[in-house]
Each structure stands twice: as C-alpha cells, then as structure tokens.
Amino acid sequence: MNLNTNYKNLQQSYLFSTIGKKVADFQKTNPALPIIKLGIGDVTRPLCPAVVNAMKKACDEMGKAESFRGYGPEQGYGFLKEAILNYYKEKGVSLELDEIFVSDGAKSDVGNILDLFDKDNTVLVPDPVYPVYVDTNIMDGRNIVYMNANEENGFLPMPDEAVKAGLIYLCSPNNPTGAVYTKDQLKAWVDYAIDNHAIILFDAAYEAFVRDSSLPRSIFEIEGAKKCAIEFCSFSKTAGFTGTRCGYTVVPLELESDGLSLNKMWLRRQTTKFNGVNYIVQRGAEAVFSPEGRKQIQENIDGYMENAKVIVATMKKLGIFYTGGENSPYIWLKCPEGMKSWDFFDYLLTKLSINGTPGAGFGENGEGFFRLTAFGDPEQTKEAMRRLENADIYKK
Amino acid sequence: MNLNTNYKNLQQSYLFSTIGKKVADFQKTNPALPIIKLGIGDVTRPLCPAVVNAMKKACDEMGKAESFRGYGPEQGYGFLKEAILNYYKEKGVSLELDEIFVSDGAKSDVGNILDLFDKDNTVLVPDPVYPVYVDTNIMDGRNIVYMNANEENGFLPMPDEAVKAGLIYLCSPNNPTGAVYTKDQLKAWVDYAIDNHAIILFDAAYEAFVRDSSLPRSIFEIEGAKKCAIEFCSFSKTAGFTGTRCGYTVVPLELESDGLSLNKMWLRRQTTKFNGVNYIVQRGAEAVFSPEGRKQIQENIDGYMENAKVIVATMKKLGIFYTGGENSPYIWLKCPEGMKSWDFFDYLLTKLSINGTPGAGFGENGEGFFRLTAFGDPEQTKEAMRRLENADIYKK
Numbered sequence: 001m002n003l004n005t006n007y008k009n010l011q012q013s014y015l016f017s018t019i020g021k022k023v024a025d026f027q028k029t030n031p032a033l034p035i036i037k038l039g040i041g042d043v044t045r046p047l048c049p050a051v052v053n054a055m056k057k058a059c060d061e062m063g064k065a066e067s068f069r070g071y072g073p074e075q076g077y078g079f080l081k082e083a084i085l086n087y088y089k090e091k092g093v094s095l096e097l098d099e100i101f102v103s104d105g106a107k108s109d110v111g112n113i114l115d116l117f118d119k120d121n122t123v124l125v126p127d128p129v130y131p132v133y134v135d136t137n138i139m140d141g142r143n144i145v146y147m148n149a150n151e152e153n154g155f156l157p158m159p160d161e162a163v164k165a166g167l168i169y170l171c172s173p174n175n176p177t178g179a180v181y182t183k184d185q186l187k188a189w190v191d192y193a194i195d196n197h198a199i200i201l202f203d204a205a206y207e208a209f210v211r212d213s214s215l216p217r218s219i220f221e222i223e224g225a226k227k228c229a230i231e232f233c234s235f236s237k238t239a240g241f242t243g244t245r246c247g248y249t250v251v252p253l254e255l256e257s258d259g260l261s262l263n264k265m266w267l268r269r270q271t272t273k274f275n276g277v278n279y280i281v282q283r284g285a286e287a288v289f290s291p292e293g294r295k296q297i298q299e300n301i302d303g304y305m306e307n308a309k310v311i312v313a314t315m316k317k318l319g320i321f322y323t324g325g326e327n328s329p330y331i332w333l334k335c336p337e338g339m340k341s342w343d344f345f346d347y348l349l350t351k352l353s354i355n356g357t358p359g360a361g362f363g364e365n366g367e368g369f370f371r372l373t374a375f376g377d378p379e380q381t382k383e384a385m386r387r388l389e390n391a392d393i394y395k396k
Numbered sequence: 397m398n399l400n401t402n403y404k405n406l407q408q409s410y411l412f413s414t415i416g417k418k419v420a421d422f423q424k425t426n427p428a429l430p431i432i433k434l435g436i437g438d439v440t441r442p443l444c445p446a447v448v449n450a451m452k453k454a455c456d457e458m459g460k461a462e463s464f465r466g467y468g469p470e471q472g473y474g475f476l477k478e479a480i481l482n483y484y485k486e487k488g489v490s491l492e493l494d495e496i497f498v499s500d501g502a503k504s505d506v507g508n509i510l511d512l513f514d515k516d517n518t519v520l521v522p523d524p525v526y527p528v529y530v531d532t533n534i535m536d537g538r539n540i541v542y543m544n545a546n547e548e549n550g551f552l553p554m555p556d557e558a559v560k561a562g563l564i565y566l567c568s569p570n571n572p573t574g575a576v577y578t579k580d581q582l583k584a585w586v587d588y589a590i591d592n593h594a595i596i597l598f599d600a601a602y603e604a605f606v607r608d609s610s611l612p613r614s615i616f617e618i619e620g621a622k623k624c625a626i627e628f629c630s631f632s633k634t635a636g637f638t639g640t641r642c643g644y645t646v647v648p649l650e651l652e653s654d655g656l657s658l659n660k661m662w663l664r665r666q667t668t669k670f671n672g673v674n675y676i677v678q679r680g681a682e683a684v685f686s687p688e689g690r691k692q693i694q695e696n697i698d699g700y701m702e703n704a705k706v707i708v709a710t711m712k713k714l715g716i717f718y719t720g721g722e723n724s725p726y727i728w729l730k731c732p733e734g735m736k737s738w739d740f741f742d743y744l745l746t747k748l749s750i751n752g753t754p755g756a757g758f759g760e761n762g763e764g765f766f767r768l769t770a771f772g773d774p775e776q777t778k779e780a781m782r783r784l785e786n787a788d789i790y791k792k
Contacts, residue, residue: 001562001595002514003654007661017667042466052459055676056452062640063448070438070638104500104641104671111669112508115535118398135668139511166397199397242466243675244458245500258399265403271413272531273507275500278677279639280451 006141015131015361016040019345023355033353036384038311038372040357041175041330043240045303047284048296051239054287058280072276075267076102076248080282083289084248093220099250099263101270102277102285106205106234106247111136112273113201113230113249116265121166126157128176128362128369130203133169142167150365155179155323155332159192168193170219171203173210176362176371177332178324180215186222193228197257200229205247208238208301210327226252230262237329239288239297246277246285304329307381308374314385318394329374332359336393344370352387402537411527411757412436415741419751429749432780434707434768436753437571437726439636441699443680444692447635450683454676468672471663472498472644476678479685480644489616495646495659497666498681500673502601502630502643507532508669509597509626509645512661517562522553524572524758524765526599529565538563546761551575551719551728555588564589566615567599569606572758572767573728574720576611582618589624593653596625601643604634604697606723622648626658633725633771635684635693642673642681700725703777704770710781714790725770728755732789740766748783 019039027035047055061067075081081100088095103109114136123137127146137144145165147157155177170189172181181189193200200219207217219225231250235241255262287293312325321334335344341358348354348370359369374381388394415435423431443451457463471477477496484491499505510532519533523542533540541561543553551573566585568577577585589596596615603613615621627646631637651658673681683689708721717730731740737754744750744766755765770777784790 001593001653002517003656003658003661004512004514005654005656007512007656007664010664040467044461044464044466046461046464047455047458049459052455055455055458059443059448059451059455062443062451063445065440065442068440068442068636068639070440070636071436072639104674107671108669116400116403118400121398132668135664139665139668197397240464240466242671243464243468245671245674257397258401260399260401260403262399265399268403268406269535272528272535273504275503275638275641278500278641278674280676281674 004139006139009138010135015357018361019355019357022345023349026349031350031353033387035349035353035355036376036380037355038376038381038384039355041237041373041375042242043237043375044377045240045300047240047244048293048300050287050290050293050296051284055280055284058283062280069279072279072282074271074274074276076100076277077279077282080286083286087289088218088220091218091221093218095220095250096253099252101249101251101266102282103247103249103274104245104277105236106203106232106249107132109247109249110201110203110232112269113266114140115269115273116262117167117199122164124163124165124168126169126171127364128155128359128366129169130171130175131362146363148365149177149179151321151334156181156185158185159188161192164196166198168198168200169203170200171205172216173206173324173328174330175203175206176330176357176359176366178328178330179332180210180327183214183216183222186216186219190219190222190224190228194224198228199255199262200225202229202231204231205234206237206328207233208297209305209329211305212327215327220250220252226254228255230255235285235288238301239285239293240300241285244281244284246281303378304374307376307378310381310385311372311374314388317389325374331372331374333370333372335359335368335370339368341367341370347393352384352391354384354387400535402535405534406531411753415751415753418741419745422745427746427749429783431745431749431751432772432776433751434772434777434780435751437633437769437771438638439633439771440773441636441696443636443640444689444696446683446686446689446692447680451676451680454679458676465675468675468678470667470670470672472496472673473675473678476682479682483685484614484616487614487617489614491616491646492649495648497645497647497662498673498678499643499645499670500641501632502599502628502645503528505643505645506597506599506628508665509662510536511665511669512658513563513595518560520559520561520564522565522567523760524551524755524762525565526567526571527758542759544761545573545575547717547730552577552581554581555584557588560592562594564594564596565599566596567601568612569602569720569724570726571599571602572726572753572755572762574724574726575728576606576723579610579612579618582612582615586615586618586620586624590620594624595651595658596621598625598627600627601630602633602724603629604693605701605725607701608723611723616646616648622650624651626651631681631684634697635681635689636696637681640677640680642677699774700770703772703774706777706781707768707770710784713785721770727768727770729766729768731755731764731766735764737763737766743789748780748787750780750783
C-alpha cells in the first residue's frame with residue numbers, strides 16, 4: 001500500500017487553526033479588554049425566520065411516512081435548482097437546470113472539482129489566495145504558478161500571455177482582499193482562457209455583497225464564459241449557512257474537451273462520490289429565495305455592510321491603504337509601515353484585543369497586509385475601530 | 397487543460413438509473429398490478445420522533461443570535477463523537493475521539509478516502525460488489541483485482557496469498573449479498589492485510605442489522621485491525637438518514653506508513669475539502685443514541701427484519717438458494733435455473749410488477765443472481781412474496 005506522498009508537501013498548520021490557538025492561548029492570560037473577533041470569515045447573525053420555518057416544516061415532513069424523503073437526486077431537488085435558475089435570471093444569466101448542482105458548500109466543490117482534471121495541469125493561482133485552492137492542488141501534486149496581486153494592480157491580477165496554465169482560479173469579490181473585478185477585466189480573463197484552452201474556476205461565494213450594479217456577480221455575465229468557466233456559489237455568507245451547509249456549482253453544458261463533457265463528468269463524480277444535500281437544508285435554501293427570505297437575508301447583508309462602512313471610515317481617517325469593504329465583507333489593509341502581518345496580528349491581539357487575520361497567511365504577497373471582516377457584532381466593530389484610531393501605533 | 401481521461405473507462409450507465417428508467421417506462425404502460433419496490437436500498441420508514449424533535453430544536457437554536465452556530469469542527473461536534481464513541485464501547489471497541497470523523501454519509505467518505513492513496517496501488521474488490529468501490533478507483537486509474545464471491549464460498553471470499561493488493565474492500569453485512577463474515581474470517585483478513593502491508597476499507601453501513609451476537613459489527617472487534625483498517629459507518633440504514641445525510645468514519649491513530657499518519661492525512665483532507673456536517677443533522681444523529689432514539693430506531697429495524705423473514709420464508713418454501721436476510725436487510729437469491737439477472741428483472745417487473753435489482757449489475761459473479769431488500773412496506777412485501785410463490789416460473 002502506497003500513500004499519496006504529496007501530503008508531505010503541505011505546510012503543517014492550517015492558517016485558522018494557528019490563529020485559533022494563539023487567540024485561545026492569549027485568552028487564558030486574561031486580557032484587559034474583551035477580545036473582538038474580526039478574523040475568520042464566519043457569520044454571526046442567526047438564520048432568518050423564513051429559513052428556520054421552512055426547515056422545521058421539512059423536519060415534520062421527514063417524520064411522517066406519507067411525506068418522508070429518502071435518497072434525493074445527487075444534483076439537488078428540482079425546487080431548489082429552479083429557485084437558483086431564477087436567481088441567475090435576475091443577473092441576466094440564462095442557465096439550464098442540468099447546469100446547476102446543489103452541494104453541501106463551495107469548499108467541498110472547489111476541492112472535489114479537481115477530480116475531473118489530470119494531475120499534469122499547471123494551475124494559476126493568485127497570491128494572496130484562499131489557502132484551499134493551493135492545498136487541494138498540492139495534494140494532487142499539480143504544478144502551481146502564482147500571479148501577483150499587489151498594491152500596484154489593486155490586488156486584481158490580469159492575464160499574462162507569457163504564462164500558460166490549464167486551470168485558473170479567480171475569486172471575485174475576493175477572499176481575502178475584497179477586491180472585485182470589473183466586467184472588462186473578467187472579459188480579458190475569459191478571452192485568455194478560451195485562447196489558451198484553460199478552465200476558469202470562479203469562486204463567487206461573496207457575490208451577494210456586490211452593491212455596485214455595474215460590477216459582475218457571476219462570471220456568466222461575461223460573453224464566452226460558458227465555454228471556459230465553472231462557477232462556485234454558496235449560501236454560507238449570503239444567508240448565514242456556514243453551519244447549515246449548502247452551496248451550488250454551475251458547470252455549463254458547453255464545456256467540452258477531449259471528447260468529454262465536463263458537465264457529464266461532474267454529474268458522474270457527484271452520483272458516485274456524493275449522495276446529495278439533506279432535504280431539510282434544501283428546503284431552507286429554497287426559502288432564501290422566497291420574498292420574505294430575500295428581504296430577511298438582505299437585512300443581514302446590509303447589517304454586515306454597515307460594519308464594513310465603519311471599518312472603511314477608519315481606514316480613510318487613518319490614511320491606511322485598503323481594498324474591499326465597498327462590495328465585499330472583507331477589508332484588506334496595509335500594516336503600519338514596515339510591520340509584518342504576524343507582528344501586526346500579535347500587536348492587535350495583545351495590545352488592542354482585536355482578532356484579525358494576517359495577510360501573510362494567504363501567500364507571499366499578503367506579507368505586510370491584514371484582513372478584517374465585516375461579520376462581527378456592530379457595536380464591537382465600532383469599538384474595535386475606536387481602539388484602532390486611538391492605538392499608539394497610529395499616533396505619529 | 398487536460399481532463400482526467402480515466403472517466404472514459406467508466407461504464408456509461410449507473411445501475412440504479414438504468415433500473416429507474418426501466419421501471420418508469422413500464423409504469424407508463426399501465427401494469428395490471430401496482431409495482432412493489434424491493435429494489436434500491438432506500439429506507440421507507442420516517443425519521444423517528446426523537447430525531448425529528450432534536451432537529452426542530454436545533455432549527456430554533458439556529459434562528460437565535462445567542463445559540464446560532466456557524467462553522468463547526470470539520471471532524472464533527474464533540475457531542476456526536478462522544479455518542480459514537482460510547483456506541484463502539486458497547487461493541488467492546490475502545491476508540492479515541494480523534495479517531496472518529498463525522499461525515500455527510502458513508503458514500504462520500506468511501507469515495508473521498510482514496511485521496512490518501514497513491515494511484516499505483518492495486519485494489520482488491522469482491523465480485524459482486526457495491527459499484528461505488530469500483531467506479532471511484534476507475535476514476536483514479538487504479539488497477540482493480542477482483543476476488544470471487546460465489547455460491548461455493550457463500551459469497552464470502554477469503555484471502556488468497558497468491559494475490560497482492562494495497563487496498564482491500566470488505567463490506568459486512570454485505571451489500572448486495574447480505575452475507576456476514578464471522579470473527580474468524582475477519583481475523584484471517586486482518587492477518588493477511590498486516591502481512592501484506594495493506595489497508596482494509598471496511599464498510600459497516602449495515603452493522604445495525606446484525607442479530608446474531610457472535611457476528612462482528614465492527615472490524616475493530618478483531619485484534620490487530622487498528623493496524624490495518626479504516627471503517628465506514630452510516631445513519632442511513634440504521635436510522636433512516638438516506639435523505640438526511642450523516643455517517644462516520646473511524647481512522648485509527650495507529651495507522652501509519654511511510655512516515656505519514658493516515659489519521660492526520662484524513663484530518664487534513666477533511667479540513668481542506670469539507671466543512672463539516674450541518675449542525676441540525678448532527679443533533680438529530682445524537683438523538684439516535686438517546687434512550688428514546690435507540691428504542692424508536694430499533695422498532696424500525698425490527699420492522700424491516702420482519703420483512704426479511706417473510707422473504708426468507710418464501711426462499712425456503714420455493715427451495716431457492718439465498719444468502720442474507722438473517723443479519724442483513726438484503727436477500728441475495730439465485731435466479732430460476734439458467735435465467736440471467738436482467739431477464740429475471742424483466743420477468744419480475746413485467747409479469748409480477750415487482751421491482752428488484754439484477755445481480756449482474758454488481759459484477760460478473762452476480763450474473764444469475766438477484767437482490768431483494770427488506771426496506772419495503774410490510775404488506776407489500778408479503779404481497780410480493782405471494783406473487784412469487786404463485787409465479788409460473790416456480791411451478792414445476
């Protein structure tokens with residue numbers, strides 16, 4: 001028996017476990033101030049009533065013989081797929097039901113989609129980046145090429161004709177930088193992918209936070225994208241489903257290569273290695289798209305974006321370079337001059353009792369940067385910004 | 397971009413989709429009798445009240461800020477892992493909490509576990525077999541060697557020293573044959589695996605149906621198994637969770653090779669490509685182990701096993717060779733002399749309006765055999781057996 005020794009190439013610790021440990025250790029030493037968590041990108045607002053009611057009703061259905069549901073379709077129930085299809089229609093994107101696959105979250109699908117691709121593909125990944133894109137490819141032994149996202153390009157790297165890759169990861173609105181590609185920028189990526197026979201793996205988990213209507217919320221708003229892109233989306237941030245687990249992936253029917261349909265391959269992958277999402281959760285996800293659900297989740301999103309505004313205001317006040325915050329729950333900021341990410345992390349934690357995420361954890365270009373999130377409590381977010389504005393480090 | 401062309405080696409249609417289509421087509425032609433479904437291994441009894449109540453309570457918790465849960469531990473909540481640990485204790489198996497991984501079902505984990513193993517392993521698979529074991533390895537391009545399960549060995553193949561493999565799939569109680577290994581037989585497999593530095597992937601999804609207390613319900617009841625086995629278990633059949641989705645996988649801490657801990661590798665795989673099971677479902681799964689839950693699911697299992705008894709009685713009455721049915725919800729029977737599986741399928745469907753599963757769908761040795769399941773309605777199961785006992789084909 002031989003193990004997959006690519007696992008030896010993974011870095012030992014996972015970013016958020018390291019942070020969790022540091023915070024827990026610090027908590028034990030009784031900090032003077034209560035710790036404010038603006039770190040891991042987890043939501044804090046409860047599920048909205050429309051979702052809770054729909055799930056409780058589904059629980060009751062599951063408890064009665066006449067309405068009990070056993071195995072469902074691996075690709076998701078029609079009722080949910082239709083609601084997703086209509087949601088895309090509002091963005092001006094026309095899909096087929098067979099192009100939509102319901103999953104237990106974008107993270108699973110972003111990882112599992114790699115089953116469809118050969119190990120010898122070169123993978124183009126932005127730096128800084130959500131670590132899952134990198135780790136899943138290291139596990140498979142693929143060659144990873146990084147593209148620089150930095151202050152100069154506003155953390156939105158563009159195609160470089162000198163670089164060739166089979167798989168391209170794009171995330172917009174971006175995690176961790178909050179930066180959002182324009183339609184023209186995405187068009188350049190689509191053109192590059194088609195010219196180079198590459199596939200764009202497009203992570204749209206934060207699309208619901210886009211407020212500027214000129215910015216794309218789906219790569220399929222871009223002409224030609226159905227020939228070269230797969231899109232991952234999630235209810236996690238949109239509707240507070242981080243602990244409820246539901247997402248969806250769009251694999252266009254047009255995607256073909258080497259005599260194989262990627263849509264059919266993914267269907268086969270999912271019917272073989274997955275058994276569909278819990279029925280109760282799918283009813284909850286359906287309720288997200290109901291009129292009450294839409295209204296209720298929008299209130300939550302608006303609440304988070306109020307936090308983002310508060311953080312952005314402090315960035316402006318202190319003259320700190322930042323991206324995100326306007327169309328994204330993430331604010332990506334430059335550490336005080338010369339300070340490294342983990343040093344700034346330690347400073348914020350031990351001096352101000354603020355827990356954020358060091359940019360260096362997302363890649364080399366993240367060094368010297370830091371991520372704050374808008375998912376915290378409104379009062380606590382304001383308090384954190386007050387602490388920051390009064391911090392020694394920002395007193396010149 | 398290069399695709400994983402191993403997908404070209406998969407057989408086009410998936411067994412249960414083909415059956416589904418045949419049944420749907422026949423239904424359109426208005427059969428004289430209502431179709432009795434004894435085919436796909438899906439449960440029919442609703443979730444028990446203890447589970448429904450626990451899940452509804454959890455829905456309410458998720459709707460309130462003070463009890464809302466976001467991201468949970470990828471490996472499962474402590475409350476559920478402890479309940480599983482205690483369940484193993486009753487079987488005489490002592491586990492560590494870190495050896496237990498909660499998942500969204502055995503099918504996912506049986507497929508995903510292959511991420512840990514190199515593509516160049518030879519895989520030993522029984523024939524007939526649950527198709528997922530085969531398809532997941534074809535997708536990875538692994539060499540598959542089949543071991544013959546047949547009438548002579550009671551569909552319980554034993555190790556052959558002349559055959560070498562790195563990965564060994566065992567399923568007991570078996571799907572599709574219902575056959576159950578004894579402790580001595582499993583000991584021989586464990587010894588063989590240790591001698592050959594192989595890993596046994598042990599599918600225990602049907603352990604709750606074992607009634608004979610001398611038969612093992614976990615491979616970890618066998619001495620040495622923690623050095624060579626990973627066990628997959630599920631609430632699907634035990635507690636009717638086929639549409640609710642929860643299972644668990646035990647990866648012993650002792651499992652090591654090539655300087656790598658399989659337990660640590662699986663933890664890394666799950667934290668990278670999975671985000672844990674829905675909190676509500678984990679509360680439901682916890683309730684399966686409560687005193688009321690235990691009593692209620694046992695009533696369901698007993699009900700299914702009554703069906704199995706009815707089927708077994710007909711097998712005996714008609715003098716049909718069969719395995720299973722006593723410690724398993726599956727009854728694996730020999731088709732009437734000379735008849736092939738799919739011909740018998742067509743006969744049962746079109747003449748008796750009984751929907752079962754052709755043995756040939758599970759491998760070459762399944763040809764001439766047929767699977768019936770005990771998951772049907774009690775009255776319908778009796779009616780199906782009456783039809784069978786009066787069938788022309790059994791009139792000599």
